[in-house]
Amino acid sequence: MPPFDTEAARTRLLDAAEELFYARGIRSVGMDDIRTGAGLPLKRVYALYPAKENLVEAYLERRDVRWRARLAAAVDAVDEPRERILAVFDWLGAWFREPGFRGCAWINGFGELGSVSPAMARLARAHKQAFADYLDGLVAAAGLRADVGPQLLLLAEGAMVTAGIFGTDAPAVQARAAAAALLRPA
Template sequence: MNEITTTETRDIILDVTEKLIYKSGIAATGMDLLVKTAGVSRKSVYRYFANKEELVVAALQRRDVRWMQWFKSEVDKASSPADRLLNLFTVLKTWFASDGFRGCAFINTSGETGDPQDPVRLVAKEHKQKLLDYVCELCTEHGAEDPQALARQLLILIDGAITVALLMGDHGAADNAQYMARKLLDL
Protein backbone atom coordinates (compact mmCIF):
# COMPACT_ATOMS: atom_id res chain seq x y z
CA MET A 1 0.00 0.00 0.00
CA ASN A 2 1.37 3.42 -0.94
CA GLU A 3 1.72 5.88 1.88
CA ILE A 4 0.71 9.43 1.18
CA THR A 5 3.60 11.79 1.82
CA THR A 6 3.25 14.82 4.05
CA THR A 7 3.57 17.09 1.00
CA GLU A 8 0.76 15.21 -0.75
CA THR A 9 -1.45 15.45 2.34
CA ARG A 10 -0.83 19.18 2.61
CA ASP A 11 -1.55 19.60 -1.12
CA ILE A 12 -4.80 17.63 -0.82
CA ILE A 13 -5.90 19.81 2.09
CA LEU A 14 -5.07 22.99 0.16
CA ASP A 15 -6.73 21.77 -3.06
CA VAL A 16 -9.94 20.84 -1.26
CA THR A 17 -9.95 24.09 0.72
CA GLU A 18 -9.53 26.13 -2.42
CA LYS A 19 -12.32 24.29 -4.24
CA LEU A 20 -14.72 24.58 -1.31
CA ILE A 21 -14.13 28.28 -0.63
CA TYR A 22 -14.31 29.07 -4.35
CA LYS A 23 -17.58 27.21 -4.65
CA SER A 24 -19.31 28.30 -1.43
CA GLY A 25 -17.21 30.86 0.41
CA ILE A 26 -15.15 30.88 3.58
CA ALA A 27 -18.03 30.94 6.06
CA ALA A 28 -19.76 27.99 4.39
CA THR A 29 -16.58 25.93 4.42
CA GLY A 30 -16.47 24.45 7.88
CA MET A 31 -13.69 22.27 9.17
CA ASP A 32 -16.01 19.24 9.31
CA LEU A 33 -16.83 19.60 5.61
CA LEU A 34 -13.19 20.13 4.75
CA VAL A 35 -12.02 17.07 6.71
CA LYS A 36 -14.74 14.90 5.19
CA THR A 37 -14.15 16.10 1.62
CA ALA A 38 -10.35 15.85 1.84
CA GLY A 39 -10.48 12.44 3.49
CA VAL A 40 -8.02 13.46 6.17
CA SER A 41 -8.24 13.75 9.92
CA ARG A 42 -8.75 17.05 11.69
CA LYS A 43 -5.40 16.39 13.35
CA SER A 44 -3.76 16.29 9.89
CA VAL A 45 -5.21 19.68 9.01
CA TYR A 46 -3.92 21.22 12.23
CA ARG A 47 -0.51 19.61 11.72
CA TYR A 48 -0.01 21.92 8.74
CA PHE A 49 -2.16 24.92 9.60
CA ALA A 50 -2.66 26.58 12.99
CA ASN A 51 -6.24 27.61 12.19
CA LYS A 52 -8.79 27.98 9.42
CA GLU A 53 -7.62 31.48 8.53
CA GLU A 54 -4.07 30.28 7.96
CA LEU A 55 -5.40 27.46 5.79
CA VAL A 56 -7.58 29.81 3.71
CA VAL A 57 -4.68 32.23 3.23
CA ALA A 58 -2.37 29.41 2.07
CA ALA A 59 -5.03 28.12 -0.35
CA LEU A 60 -5.54 31.61 -1.80
CA GLN A 61 -1.80 32.14 -2.16
CA ARG A 62 -1.55 28.93 -4.18
CA ARG A 63 -4.49 30.00 -6.31
CA ASP A 64 -2.83 33.35 -6.94
CA VAL A 65 0.35 31.72 -8.26
CA ARG A 66 -1.52 29.23 -10.44
CA TRP A 67 -4.08 31.72 -11.78
CA MET A 68 -1.48 34.36 -12.62
CA GLN A 69 0.70 31.80 -14.43
CA TRP A 70 -2.29 30.60 -16.42
CA PHE A 71 -3.55 34.10 -17.21
CA LYS A 72 -0.16 35.45 -18.30
CA SER A 73 0.62 32.43 -20.45
CA GLU A 74 -2.71 32.76 -22.26
CA VAL A 75 -2.55 36.53 -22.70
CA ASP A 76 1.06 36.39 -23.89
CA LYS A 77 0.09 34.13 -26.80
CA ALA A 78 -0.95 37.27 -28.71
CA SER A 79 1.81 38.67 -30.89
CA SER A 80 1.83 42.45 -30.50
CA PRO A 81 1.61 44.62 -27.37
CA ALA A 82 -1.79 45.98 -28.47
CA ASP A 83 -3.06 42.47 -29.17
CA ARG A 84 -1.90 41.29 -25.73
CA LEU A 85 -3.84 44.12 -24.08
CA LEU A 86 -6.98 43.16 -25.99
CA ASN A 87 -6.30 39.49 -25.32
CA LEU A 88 -6.74 40.18 -21.60
CA PHE A 89 -10.47 40.18 -22.29
CA THR A 90 -10.49 37.30 -24.77
CA VAL A 91 -8.84 35.12 -22.11
CA LEU A 92 -11.34 36.31 -19.51
CA LYS A 93 -14.23 35.39 -21.82
CA THR A 94 -12.86 31.85 -22.13
CA TRP A 95 -12.58 31.63 -18.35
CA PHE A 96 -16.14 32.94 -17.90
CA ALA A 97 -17.46 30.13 -20.11
CA SER A 98 -15.53 27.41 -18.28
CA ASP A 99 -17.20 24.87 -16.02
CA GLY A 100 -17.27 25.98 -12.42
CA PHE A 101 -16.64 29.69 -13.06
CA ARG A 102 -17.55 31.47 -9.82
CA GLY A 103 -15.98 34.87 -10.37
CA CYS A 104 -12.80 36.10 -8.77
CA ALA A 105 -11.88 34.09 -5.68
CA PHE A 106 -10.09 37.13 -4.30
CA ILE A 107 -12.99 39.54 -4.69
CA ASN A 108 -15.37 36.89 -3.34
CA THR A 109 -13.34 36.12 -0.21
CA SER A 110 -12.59 39.80 0.42
CA GLY A 111 -16.31 40.36 0.56
CA GLU A 112 -16.44 38.03 3.55
CA THR A 113 -13.97 40.10 5.58
CA GLY A 114 -14.64 43.46 7.14
CA ASP A 115 -11.14 44.41 8.25
CA PRO A 116 -8.85 45.83 5.55
CA GLN A 117 -5.91 44.29 7.46
CA ASP A 118 -7.45 40.82 7.57
CA PRO A 119 -4.92 38.32 6.16
CA VAL A 120 -7.45 37.11 3.57
CA ARG A 121 -8.01 40.68 2.39
CA LEU A 122 -4.25 41.25 2.24
CA VAL A 123 -3.77 38.18 0.02
CA ALA A 124 -6.52 39.51 -2.27
CA LYS A 125 -4.85 42.92 -2.37
CA GLU A 126 -1.50 41.30 -3.27
CA HIS A 127 -3.19 39.36 -6.06
CA LYS A 128 -4.77 42.48 -7.52
CA GLN A 129 -1.44 44.31 -7.24
CA LYS A 130 0.27 41.52 -9.20
CA LEU A 131 -2.45 41.72 -11.84
CA LEU A 132 -2.10 45.51 -11.98
CA ASP A 133 1.70 45.21 -12.31
CA TYR A 134 1.31 42.74 -15.17
CA VAL A 135 -1.19 44.96 -16.99
CA CYS A 136 1.16 47.91 -16.43
CA GLU A 137 3.99 45.92 -18.07
CA LEU A 138 1.73 45.33 -21.06
CA CYS A 139 0.83 49.04 -21.19
CA THR A 140 4.52 49.96 -21.08
CA GLU A 141 5.29 47.53 -23.92
CA HIS A 142 2.44 49.11 -25.86
CA GLY A 143 4.07 52.53 -25.43
CA ALA A 144 1.28 54.10 -23.36
CA GLU A 145 1.92 57.70 -22.36
CA ASP A 146 0.99 56.93 -18.74
CA PRO A 147 1.19 53.14 -18.29
CA GLN A 148 0.18 53.26 -14.60
CA ALA A 149 -2.99 55.24 -15.26
CA LEU A 150 -3.96 53.08 -18.22
CA ALA A 151 -3.27 49.89 -16.24
CA ARG A 152 -5.51 51.09 -13.39
CA GLN A 153 -8.31 51.79 -15.88
CA LEU A 154 -7.90 48.37 -17.50
CA LEU A 155 -7.91 46.68 -14.09
CA ILE A 156 -11.30 48.26 -13.42
CA LEU A 157 -12.53 46.86 -16.74
CA ILE A 158 -11.12 43.42 -15.89
CA ASP A 159 -12.67 43.26 -12.43
CA GLY A 160 -15.90 44.79 -13.67
CA ALA A 161 -16.17 42.19 -16.42
CA ILE A 162 -15.50 39.39 -13.93
CA THR A 163 -18.17 40.69 -11.58
CA VAL A 164 -20.78 41.22 -14.31
CA ALA A 165 -20.06 37.77 -15.76
CA LEU A 166 -20.64 36.17 -12.37
CA LEU A 167 -23.61 38.18 -11.13
CA MET A 168 -25.45 38.59 -14.41
CA GLY A 169 -24.33 35.34 -16.04
CA ASP A 170 -23.15 37.48 -18.94
CA HIS A 171 -20.07 35.98 -20.60
CA GLY A 172 -20.27 38.83 -23.10
CA ALA A 173 -19.13 41.19 -20.34
CA ALA A 174 -15.60 40.47 -21.53
CA ASP A 175 -16.55 41.66 -25.04
CA ASN A 176 -18.02 44.86 -23.62
CA ALA A 177 -14.90 45.45 -21.52
CA GLN A 178 -12.70 44.79 -24.56
CA TYR A 179 -14.72 47.32 -26.54
CA MET A 180 -14.08 49.93 -23.83
CA ALA A 181 -10.40 48.95 -23.74
CA ARG A 182 -10.19 49.59 -27.50
CA LYS A 183 -11.49 53.11 -26.85
CA LEU A 184 -8.91 53.67 -24.12
CA LEU A 185 -6.16 52.37 -26.41
CA ASP A 186 -7.43 54.29 -29.47
CA LEU A 187 -7.61 51.04 -31.48
Protein backbone atom coordinates in the same frame (compact mmCIF):
# COMPACT_ATOMS: atom_id res chain seq x y z
CA MET B 1 -7.06 4.85 4.88
CA PRO B 2 -3.46 4.76 3.65
CA PRO B 3 -1.03 7.24 5.19
CA PHE B 4 -0.13 10.26 3.09
CA ASP B 5 3.20 11.98 2.93
CA THR B 6 3.07 15.61 3.97
CA GLU B 7 3.14 17.07 0.46
CA ALA B 8 0.42 14.73 -0.83
CA ALA B 9 -1.74 15.49 2.22
CA ARG B 10 -1.20 19.24 1.75
CA THR B 11 -2.17 18.98 -1.92
CA ARG B 12 -5.33 17.01 -1.14
CA LEU B 13 -6.24 19.46 1.56
CA LEU B 14 -5.67 22.52 -0.64
CA ASP B 15 -7.59 20.92 -3.51
CA ALA B 16 -10.57 20.27 -1.24
CA ALA B 17 -10.35 23.73 0.34
CA GLU B 18 -10.19 25.42 -3.06
CA GLU B 19 -13.17 23.52 -4.39
CA LEU B 20 -15.29 24.15 -1.29
CA PHE B 21 -14.26 27.74 -0.52
CA TYR B 22 -14.71 28.82 -4.12
CA ALA B 23 -18.06 27.05 -4.57
CA ARG B 24 -19.67 27.84 -1.22
CA GLY B 25 -17.73 30.72 0.33
CA ILE B 26 -15.16 30.75 3.08
CA ARG B 27 -17.44 31.31 6.06
CA SER B 28 -19.90 28.57 5.16
CA VAL B 29 -17.24 25.86 4.91
CA GLY B 30 -16.01 24.25 8.10
CA MET B 31 -12.76 22.43 8.67
CA ASP B 32 -14.70 19.17 8.96
CA ASP B 33 -16.11 19.74 5.44
CA ILE B 34 -12.59 20.18 4.13
CA ARG B 35 -11.33 17.16 6.05
CA THR B 36 -14.08 15.06 4.51
CA GLY B 37 -13.39 16.43 1.04
CA ALA B 38 -9.67 15.71 1.38
CA GLY B 39 -10.18 12.31 2.98
CA LEU B 40 -7.80 13.15 5.81
CA PRO B 41 -8.10 12.77 9.56
CA LEU B 42 -8.95 16.03 11.31
CA LYS B 43 -5.76 15.72 13.38
CA ARG B 44 -3.73 15.68 10.15
CA VAL B 45 -5.62 18.73 8.84
CA TYR B 46 -4.80 20.74 11.95
CA ALA B 47 -1.19 19.53 11.92
CA LEU B 48 -0.81 21.06 8.45
CA TYR B 49 -2.93 24.16 9.07
CA PRO B 50 -3.48 24.95 12.76
CA ALA B 51 -6.26 27.45 12.00
CA LYS B 52 -8.78 27.91 9.21
CA GLU B 53 -7.23 31.29 8.41
CA ASN B 54 -3.91 29.54 7.67
CA LEU B 55 -5.69 27.26 5.21
CA VAL B 56 -7.51 30.20 3.59
CA GLU B 57 -4.17 31.97 3.13
CA ALA B 58 -2.55 28.91 1.57
CA TYR B 59 -5.53 28.36 -0.74
CA LEU B 60 -5.49 31.96 -1.98
CA GLU B 61 -1.71 32.06 -2.36
CA ARG B 62 -1.74 28.87 -4.45
CA ARG B 63 -4.70 30.09 -6.49
CA ASP B 64 -2.91 33.39 -7.13
CA VAL B 65 0.11 31.64 -8.62
CA ARG B 66 -2.08 29.46 -10.84
CA TRP B 67 -4.39 32.30 -11.92
CA ARG B 68 -1.56 34.63 -12.89
CA ALA B 69 0.32 31.85 -14.69
CA ARG B 70 -2.74 30.95 -16.75
CA LEU B 71 -3.30 34.60 -17.66
CA ALA B 72 0.36 35.11 -18.59
CA ALA B 73 0.38 31.97 -20.76
CA ALA B 74 -2.61 33.23 -22.74
CA VAL B 75 -1.14 36.70 -23.18
CA ASP B 76 2.34 35.37 -24.03
CA ALA B 77 0.81 33.49 -26.98
CA VAL B 78 0.14 36.86 -28.65
CA ASP B 79 2.92 38.89 -30.28
CA GLU B 80 1.57 42.38 -31.00
CA PRO B 81 1.74 44.57 -27.83
CA ARG B 82 -1.75 46.11 -28.10
CA GLU B 83 -3.28 42.73 -28.96
CA ARG B 84 -1.59 41.32 -25.85
CA ILE B 85 -3.65 43.78 -23.80
CA LEU B 86 -6.85 42.66 -25.52
CA ALA B 87 -5.82 39.04 -24.93
CA VAL B 88 -6.33 39.71 -21.22
CA PHE B 89 -10.04 40.23 -21.89
CA ASP B 90 -10.19 37.21 -24.20
CA TRP B 91 -8.71 35.12 -21.40
CA LEU B 92 -11.18 36.58 -18.90
CA GLY B 93 -14.03 35.52 -21.21
CA ALA B 94 -12.66 31.97 -21.36
CA TRP B 95 -12.34 31.92 -17.56
CA PHE B 96 -15.91 33.20 -17.15
CA ARG B 97 -17.13 30.27 -19.30
CA GLU B 98 -15.44 27.63 -17.15
CA PRO B 99 -17.82 25.28 -15.33
CA GLY B 100 -18.32 26.40 -11.74
CA PHE B 101 -17.16 29.99 -12.33
CA ARG B 102 -18.27 32.06 -9.31
CA GLY B 103 -16.38 35.29 -9.84
CA CYS B 104 -13.06 36.35 -8.43
CA ALA B 105 -11.97 34.40 -5.35
CA TRP B 106 -10.24 37.48 -3.90
CA ILE B 107 -13.20 39.78 -4.44
CA ASN B 108 -15.49 37.14 -2.95
CA GLY B 109 -13.16 36.54 -0.01
CA PHE B 110 -12.68 40.24 0.62
CA GLY B 111 -16.45 40.70 0.59
CA GLU B 112 -16.83 37.95 3.16
CA LEU B 113 -13.88 38.62 5.42
CA GLY B 114 -12.04 41.79 4.41
CA SER B 115 -13.37 43.86 7.29
CA VAL B 116 -12.56 41.26 9.94
CA SER B 117 -9.49 39.48 8.60
CA PRO B 118 -6.32 41.48 8.04
CA ALA B 119 -4.85 38.44 6.27
CA MET B 120 -7.74 38.30 3.80
CA ALA B 121 -7.47 42.03 3.12
CA ARG B 122 -3.71 41.71 2.62
CA LEU B 123 -4.06 38.77 0.23
CA ALA B 124 -6.79 40.44 -1.81
CA ARG B 125 -4.80 43.66 -2.09
CA ALA B 126 -1.63 41.79 -3.05
CA HIS B 127 -3.43 39.83 -5.77
CA LYS B 128 -5.10 42.93 -7.19
CA GLN B 129 -1.84 44.89 -7.04
CA ALA B 130 -0.03 42.12 -8.92
CA PHE B 131 -2.74 42.18 -11.59
CA ALA B 132 -2.53 45.99 -11.80
CA ASP B 133 1.26 45.78 -12.14
CA TYR B 134 0.88 43.16 -14.88
CA LEU B 135 -1.49 45.40 -16.83
CA ASP B 136 0.84 48.37 -16.33
CA GLY B 137 3.66 46.28 -17.81
CA LEU B 138 1.56 45.45 -20.86
CA VAL B 139 0.66 49.13 -21.27
CA ALA B 140 4.32 50.19 -21.05
CA ALA B 141 5.35 47.51 -23.57
CA ALA B 142 2.72 48.87 -25.96
CA GLY B 143 4.10 52.39 -25.56
CA LEU B 144 0.86 53.77 -24.12
CA ARG B 145 0.33 56.46 -21.48
CA ALA B 146 0.65 55.16 -17.93
CA ASP B 147 -2.91 56.23 -17.04
CA VAL B 148 -4.29 53.57 -19.41
CA GLY B 149 -3.25 50.79 -17.01
CA PRO B 150 -5.61 51.78 -14.17
CA GLN B 151 -8.43 52.25 -16.67
CA LEU B 152 -7.88 48.73 -18.02
CA LEU B 153 -7.80 47.42 -14.45
CA LEU B 154 -11.22 48.92 -13.75
CA LEU B 155 -12.61 47.38 -16.93
CA ALA B 156 -11.23 43.95 -16.05
CA GLU B 157 -12.29 44.08 -12.39
CA GLY B 158 -15.76 45.31 -13.33
CA ALA B 159 -16.05 42.47 -15.82
CA MET B 160 -15.09 39.95 -13.12
CA VAL B 161 -17.70 41.22 -10.68
CA THR B 162 -20.42 41.47 -13.32
CA ALA B 163 -19.68 38.02 -14.76
CA GLY B 164 -19.73 36.50 -11.28
CA ILE B 165 -23.11 38.05 -10.50
CA PHE B 166 -24.84 37.41 -13.83
CA GLY B 167 -23.14 34.14 -14.73
CA THR B 168 -22.26 35.15 -18.28
CA ASP B 169 -19.13 35.89 -20.28
CA ALA B 170 -20.72 38.98 -21.88
CA PRO B 171 -18.88 41.37 -19.53
CA ALA B 172 -15.54 40.20 -20.97
CA VAL B 173 -16.74 41.00 -24.49
CA GLN B 174 -18.01 44.40 -23.39
CA ALA B 175 -14.85 45.21 -21.43
CA ARG B 176 -12.72 44.12 -24.39
CA ALA B 177 -14.60 46.52 -26.66
CA ALA B 178 -14.08 49.35 -24.17
CA ALA B 179 -10.39 48.46 -23.89
CA ALA B 180 -10.05 48.45 -27.67
CA ALA B 181 -11.52 51.95 -27.74
CA LEU B 182 -8.97 53.06 -25.12
CA LEU B 183 -6.15 51.65 -27.24
CA ARG B 184 -7.16 53.43 -30.46
CA PRO B 185 -4.86 56.32 -31.33
CA ALA B 186 -6.42 59.70 -30.59
